[in-house]
Amino acid sequence: MATEIKAPVFPESVADGTIATWHKKVGEAVSRDEVICDIETDKVVLEVVAPADGQLVSIIKDEGETVLSDEVIAQFQEGAVSGANETQAVQSDSKVEQAAAKTEAGAAPVVERAQPVSDQAPAVRKALTESGISASDVQGTGRGGRITKEDVVNHQSKPAAQPLSVAVGERIEKRVPMTRLRKRVAERLLAATQETAMLTTFNEVNMKPIMEMRAQYKDAFEKRHGARLGFMSFFVKAATEALKRYPAVNASIDGDDIVYHGFYDIGVAVSSDRGLVVPVLRDTDRMNYAEVENGIRDYAVKARDGKLGIEDMTGGTFTITNGGTFGSLLSTPILNTPQTAILGMHKIQERPMAVNGQVEILPMMYLALSYDHRLIDGKEAVGFLVTIKELLEEPAKLILDL
Template sequence: MTTEIKAPVFPESVADGTIATWHKQPGESVSRDEVICDIETDKVVLEVVAPADGTIAQIIKNEGDTVLSNEVIAQFEEGAVSGAAQTQAVQSEEKVEQAAAKTEAGAAPVVERAQPVADQAPAVRKALTETGINAADVQGTGRGGRITKEDVANHQAKPAAAPLTAAVGERIEKRVPMTRLRKRVAERLLAATQETAMLTTFNEVNMKPIMEMRKQYKDAFEKRHGARLGFMSFFVKAATEALKRYPAVNASIDGDDIVYHGYYDIGVAVSSDRGLVVPVLRDTDRMNYAEVESGIGAYAAKAREGKLAIEDMTGGTFTITNGGTFGSLLSTPILNTPQTAILGMHKIQERPMAVNGQVEILPMMYLALSYDHRLIDGKEAVGFLVTIKELLEEPAKLILDL
């Protein structure tokens, strides 16, 4: 029985997608719910799974092709295993047996080489050509030793065994196309700088009170809630309280209208292999510290695995980004439009500070608030940032709602 495999139904915010990788080729057997294809949109990578046990009969949309919502991308033969697939499976078993026999005899195990460039998928051939990598040098992880785009990228990322040499006067370049997600991020960042009156105000916060509280209670917190007590939960809760006091910072501009949001959905910027993503914590005013930490941890894990869904990143009324995890001491974050403000956290660094006429060495962090001056005045922006500073330096006020 032949059935159609279709692209997922994309949300309204996603117009189309691009076939990123075919994990299965025509004639290859697959199991029900096994991932056969990845479709990359400008927000996330969606997985297409096999509807039943069977084989891929025909690929209609190749890697690199643009697909629309619910468009047919392949034909699938249910319950059938082609002769080619059976032969391939037998050959694989024979190679394993040969390798085992030679290993037992003291010989080196047989290593299956990747298939020639001509036998690879179009997108893989393109990646090999653009990077100048020899297919024979890449260890294929796909079916039958096939090379995937990820194999090419991983091989390229490996440090060279010996320094690269070139002829005198030769300068090497490589050209790699942007991923769809990277292009979308670039478009949004450029639009934010061109279409908003963006301004940044700075302050600094003494992190000693939070660090001492965290040191004292982190073990008990993790034992009780099953989540590690980090700094982000304090910043999320402090930002939520500050947003209540300054509603304009939680608003957005829609044409000639100002939309004041009566809820607090805070996005937390996460860096992934595919680019910057901003999953959203919903209703942070109703979340406790453990729920915030667990939510951030779950999103971080999904981002590393490429499992974030579009729904995870839809909406958001305010964003927090932490450049301090990479060592940034100070920066000016760019707005995540249509939001009108974003808070930037930075590296904690010990600095000499004047306290009651005495010099003390304190763990300090610079804070940056970028905001859209079309909606938020300087007085509100500074007041918002000062509120966050005060709540973090006296966390008892934050916990006791003072």
């Protein structure tokens, strides 16, 4: 008897989702807890797994269709799969044996040609379409020469042997639909620029003290805590202390009310293949440096693997974004509403600086604080940024809570 496969129950903040990828076809063998479908919402990608060993009997919601919370998307049959799959396995094994026999006889090994894109799994078709790669260019490692999603990713990561050959005068375009996540990010960024009185103030920080401390203690820190000592933990802890001194920067606007938060949940902007996401470190005032570093690392891995949950990204009272990762020297970050401020880190650049009447070459970083001028005055914004600068330039004050 067939059972229903339903979409997950979405949180209140998520109205609906879109079927992004079916990883299994009708009639294909499925193992218990194996991912059979991805549903993309405007915040995260949710995975639907098989309830038991068996096969899909029918797919009710195709890729690209909108689904509601707890809506039926497929029919599932529990039990062993026989017939077509077994025949395919026998045929595949036979081909392998034939190839091995020819190799032993001195003939060149048989290399299976990748099957046409129309014959590939939905996830592979989607990956090929979005990347603009032809199925004939990818070496399939799956059964019967089939292309896997990993084959497409590996092909993309290979350096191009030579520039793309294009006929003279030919102008190439590729049109792909925006993902729901990308559209949602675009909507939020546009709303932030249109609905807030956003202003940015800048300062610079001498990173030499932090860099020297990090170089001196990073090995001992990793040995003791099992985490690498980076720069982000210093910035998170410095921002937390500055938020304590300037509560308006940690506040938000709700209609005609100002909400002052008595806790410190700092979001760390992370770039992923699906777009910009901002997972939140909770209660950073109670976290030590190792907990901050481990938290950021775990979020980065989850973002890379598409495993971030809605609970990882909800809330947040302040955000830090690091454009320096990509080489940015200066930028004006956009508010992550309803928050009223965001701190932008940038590339560490050696520059000649005047120190006690002498010119020294120092590793400097520009800091940018974008804030909502409706709530935060210039005096508070500048004071907040100067506090972060002072704490980073004298890390002993940060560690000793001075």
